[in-house]
Amino acid sequence: MTLTTVLLLGVAAVLVGFAKTAIGGVGSIAIAIFALVLPTKESTAAILLLLLIGDVVAVWHYRRDADLVMLRRLIPAVLPGLALGALFLAWVDDTTLRRCIGVLLLVLAAMQLLLRWRSPDTTRIGESRPAAIGTGVAAGFATMTANAAGPVMTLYLVAQGVEKRRFLGTAALFFFGVNLCKVPFSLGLGLFDGETLWRTLALAPLVLLGTWIGLHTARRLSQTRFDQAVLAATVVSALALVVR
Template identity: 25%
Template sequence: MALAPYALGVFILLAYTLEAITGFGSVVIALSLGALLLPIDQLLPILVPLNICMTGYLVHRHWRLIDRRLLLGTLLPGMVAGTLLGYWLLAYLDTQILKVAFGTLIAWFAGRELWRLRQNHALAVRPTWLTRCITLAAGLSHGLFASGGPLLVYGLAGTHLDKARLRATLVTVWFTLNSLLTIAFLLDGRLLPALPQVFSYAPLLLLGVWLGERLHRRIDERHFRIAIYILLLVTGILLLAPWRLP
């Protein structure tokens, strides 16, 4: 598809603008939309290094807002262990199975959140052991798809962090884990061939962060989340369809 590189650029700009607003979603959205055009294993070595560039900037800018107790006590231990396990499993899974599993995860998460927002259900506080289990599952998803955000946000339901502190804590998680994945891609030989595309898309990060920082302060969070979840639901359904765009 001749327009695929340009379409991927639009998806990347959209996705990284959204992560600058919320603290998660750049890889999951870019990968969801990009998987309609290219195999997941080809997209990951492009999207993951781009993510560490953007999250590194956001961590540096907002480090005072990070909830270190939550980050070091709950999030990083489970996410790192799950990510390593998911990366190891990646070599044994078929591409089509990955696409279906990823589409199922995205459609479930988006549908659940849309239902919750419509019903105005408050997020219940979970016991610590359940949060840790969900965090481990989020790490597994991150190792497979570099997209642990949906499950991690689900696992953090009921926390009382405001949107600024939640964003700062989440981007620190993604910066840490995606740095590990980038090293893994370098060691397994997938990073170097993808570097020309990484550099060609890098300027879009500047625009995405600039837009996201401004929208983070101005946008109505409820309406924003509804729009994102609808986009993810449609994308998840498309990934589950038995056909593929040419």
């Protein structure tokens, strides 16, 4: 690997950790970086183990803040989404995969901004059963195909006006479970190899550094700034996937 590639992967690893403990949408920027320097399908496995490292830290730190009722509404729809994502991943080429995920995220972000403009109180929409099912399927599909479910979950939680720590705790537990479920799918697709494991070991300390930075950043962000930041990160990361 070139020095530029190593530096980009290092930055992406820090962003993975930061996203897990602060602004989730930033994680998709890391995913876009991995897709830039590695083949897209291989990049999904390469970053999965790094995401799990960040998940463990986030779950431990926010373990008292997760909304289990909300998670119970989402989880039944995630597994069908994962299965659809695995089928799509086995069939589609890298460019189409990347752009489909980017377009999906942009559409979801546009819908969220439109809803908030027309009706500042979107909690009734966010709490509906169709919204939970749609979010679960979309999150499962997006995370299996491009580890890009962070923005999907972000939009769902923002729609419900979830308080910052509850937001982070719920997202942490959700993604820890989802990412564990993805491991056998990725193994079945033959996406793990020795190089991926060595890369994970090398980048793990930078993920931990990112989680530390994220914890300190989250404490300083107001609720309004937090909501704005996660939506902005969603849009930026989606554009990065589309235009590459």
